[in-house]
Amino acid sequence: MSDLLERLRDRGWRLTAQRRVVAEVLNGEHVHLTADEVHARAGRLLPEISRATVYNTLGELVALGEVIEVTTDGRAKRYDPNARKAHHHLVCTRCLTIRDVPAGAGDGTLPEDDRFGFAISGVEITYRGLCPDCQSGA
Amino acid sequence: MSDLLERLRDRGWRLTAQRRVVAEVLNGEHVHLTADEVHARAGRLLPEISRATVYNTLGELVALGEVIEVTTDGRAKRYDPNARKAHHHLVCTRCLTIRDVPAGAGDGTLPEDDRFGFAISGVEITYRGLCPDCQSGA
DNA sequence: ACCCAGATTTAGACCTAGTCCAAATTCAGA
DNA sequence: TCTGAATTTGGACTAGGTCTAAATCTGGGT
Numbered sequence: 001m002s003d004l005l006e007r008l009r010d011r012g013w014r015l016t017a018q019r020r021v022v023a024e025v026l027n028g029e030h031v032h033l034t035a036d037e038v039h040a041r042a043g044r045l046l047p048e049i050s051r052a053t054v055y056n057t058l059g060e061l062v063a064l065g066e067v068i069e070v071t072t073d074g075r076a077k078r079y080d081p082n083a084r085k086a087h088h089h090l091v092c093t094r095c096l097t098i099r100d101v102p103a104g105a106g107d108g109t110l111p112e113d114d115r116f117g118f119a120i121s122g123v124e125i126t127y128r129g130l131c132p133d134c135q136s137g138a
Numbered sequence: 139m140s141d142l143l144e145r146l147r148d149r150g151w152r153l154t155a156q157r158r159v160v161a162e163v164l165n166g167e168h169v170h171l172t173a174d175e176v177h178a179r180a181g182r183l184l185p186e187i188s189r190a191t192v193y194n195t196l197g198e199l200v201a202l203g204e205v206i207e208v209t210t211d212g213r214a215k216r217y218d219p220n221a222r223k224a225h226h227h228l229v230c231t232r233c234l235t236i237r238d239v240p241a242g243a244g245d246g247t248l249p250e251d252d253r254f255g256f257a258i259s260g261v262e263i264t265y266r267g268l269c270p271d272c273q274s275g276a
Numbered sequence: 277a278c279c280c281a282g283a284t285t286t287a288g289a290c291c292t293a294g295t296c297c298a299a300a301t302t303c304a305g306a
Numbered sequence: 307t308c309t310g311a312a313t314t315t316g317g318a319c320t321a322g323g324t325c326t327a328a329a330t331c332t333g334g335g336t
Contacts, residue, residue: 014283014284014331014332014333015332015333016283016284016285016331016332017331018284018285019284034322035322035323036321036322048285048286049285049286050285050286050287051286051287051323052285052286052287052288052323052324052325053284053285053286055323055324056284056285069212071209071211071212073209074207074209074215074293074294075321075322076321076322076323077212077322077323090248090253090254090256090258092256093259099254099256101248101252101253101254102252104248104249104252110228110239110242110265111242114239114240114242115228115239116228116237116239116269116270117269117270117273118228118230118237118265118267118268118269118270119267119268119273120228120265120266120267121231121266121267121268122265122266122267123263123264123265123266124263124264124266125261125262125263125264126261126262126263127248127256127258127260127261128258128259128260128261128262129256129257129258129259129260130256130257130259131254131255131256132254132255132256135255135257152302152303152304152311152312152313153303154302154303154312154313154314155302156313156314157313172293173293173294174292174293186314186315187314187315188314188315188316189294189315189316190294190295190296190314190315190316190317191313191314191315193293193294193295194313194314213292213293214292214293214294215293215294
């Protein structure tokens with residue numbers, strides 16, 4: 001079902017039931033889940049999956065570049081399966097919803113003079129504000 | 139010595155020895171300390187200061203807008219006393235050093251079409267790369 | 277189809293960062 | 307100086323995450 005699983009196999013990943021369900025949970029959702037949320041959802045598909053395995057698997061997916069770790073609030077890290085398209089995040093300051101926003105043309109270009117000699121390899125942008133729901137209703 | 143303390147007093151802050159040393163630690167350093175680092179340095183000036191007080195005080199400084207909380211790595215939050223000038227961060231992916239970089243003119247303007255109805259109130263940009271030291275030496 | 281070495285999973289102990297609480301202390305205005 | 311409210315304290319507690327050694331699986335070779 002998922003090209004994610006195919007890519008993983010192509011990279012020589014040993015395919016286990018646990019990894020399958022973790023990948024499946026991430027693949028199906030377009031949200032930004034915490035590790036514990038992934039564990040809970042994976043547990044519905046494979047009841048005996050352990051927390052450690054979920055953490056291991058998420059770490060591997062991140063290392064493989066298939067998933068991105070985002071920390072928008074200093075609390076739990078969230079795992080973003082949308083790693084293949086460059087994008088930034090829009091975070092609601094009230095309900096903490098996160099939306100992906102496609103990267104624009106100018107992003108990531110810091111003027112030479114402001115680089116302090118750093119060799120820049122990436123940029124993360126987090127926009128904060130109120131989402132439509134939180135602007136209107138409660 | 140510090141205009142920070144003056145601003146705090148003007149805002150009706152009750153001035154205690156503990157708050158004084160926390161403000162002093164932040165004021166003197168241009169680095170991005172964790173709460174525990176602040177606690178350690180404050181403890182050199184006022185040995186009996188408690189961890190809880192350091193956390194309380196940092197929280198108040200953040201609420202007052204005098205200090206900014208940054209989480210560039212999903213580990214401990216860091217406290218940035220440079221809250222008065224808009225700026226972004228340059229983080230070395232190897233040694234984890236953080237440098238402030240002044241905000242540029244175009245920052246924070248997300249095209250209308252990409253806002254998904256959010257009322258944007260702020261933007262944080264984190265550039266990642268290798269600092270000069272890590273590019274050359276080890 | 278079966279074996280086996282090495283990869284993977286597991287439970288649970290452990291760790292770090294941070295919060296919370298009720299009691300004790302301290303500040304500052306009258 | 308007195309006094310009430312604000313602040314501080316230590317220590318228990320929580321969340322999120324890491325680590326370990328033992329048990330279990332996976333898949334290539336035969």
